[in-house]
Amino acid sequence: MNAFSNDVDLMKFEPNVFGLWFLSSQVLCGGDNGIVAGTQFTASGVDFIASGVQPGQVIWLQSSDDAIKGAFEIVEILDAGHLTVSVVRTSDEQAAIPIGSTSGLVWRIVSYAAQGYEVLWRISQRLGLSPGCSAADYDVDDIVNAESLRQASVFGILMMIFGALYEGLDGQAVLNEKAEHYQWQFDTAIQRVHVKVDTDGDGDAERTVQPGVICLVRR
Numbered sequence: 001m002n003a004f005s006n007d008v009d010l011m012k013f014e015p016n017v018f019g020l021w022f023l024s025s026q027v028l029c030g031g032d033n034g035i036v037a038g039t040q041f042t043a044s045g046v047d048f049i050a051s052g053v054q055p056g057q058v059i060w061l062q063s064s065d066d067a068i069k070g071a072f073e074i075v076e077i078l079d080a081g082h083l084t085v086s087v088v089r090t091s092d093e094q095a096a097i098p099i100g101s102t103s104g105l106v107w108r109i110v111s112y113a114a115q116g117y118e119v120l121w122r123i124s125q126r127l128g129l130s131p132g133c134s135a136a137d138y139d140v141d142d143i144v145n146a147e148s149l150r151q152a153s154v155f156g157i158l159m160m161i162f163g164a165l166y167e168g169l170d171g172q173a174v175l176n177e178k179a180e181h182y183q184w185q186f187d188t189a190i191q192r193v194h195v196k197v198d199t200d201g202d203g204d205a206e207r208t209v210q211p212g213v214i215c216l217v218r219r
Helices: 007-013 113-127 146-165 173-192
Strands: 027-038 040-042 058-062 069-079 082-086 100-110 195-197 207-209
Touching (some): 007 058, 007 146
Antiparallel strands (some): 027 040, 027 100, 058 100
8 A cells, every 4th residue: 555545635625736836846747739538638759657647646737728727537547648537526436527628738747646655654653553663563554444544644645745835935825824734634634533453364353543542551
């Protein structure tokens, strides 16, 4: 497991971390030659597989007339030159939703997988699991209800993104405010979780971990 959430989860809260605000050092690929036809996207001269593009990531699209402008889901990698894309869906089981049809799109695929793993590490430390706690008997792959950590993961990643974007320059106060907001959201969310851990490998949970509960040991 590399993260408790993905880029699409981030998009549902802050689509502009793929558009107006984004970390340029984490752009996988992009250009101004994008073509979308319903749910299929292509752009000449790019190899999506070699660029590390994966389902669950996000593509930013903008047409010259702004008829198409925003963040959209990457649903499937059809081949090295074609993607299935979609308007944001309510669940992964829902069929891809057509975006429209046009060419000459400015496009960009940014991945925050690095922050996702860092937040996973922090959460695992709070839970007393590896990789955050190297001496732990169990790790994050033993969590039965990992979905319960998705929201905390999203808030932690957004906290890191806005913290990295903020440079203390005039007009950037909103970035610092967002970083502080998501820090509070992360701390609050992690206190609410009840994580169930499979301790014997049978697929069922034998132990519950609550980060908000402090255990005192008499010595």
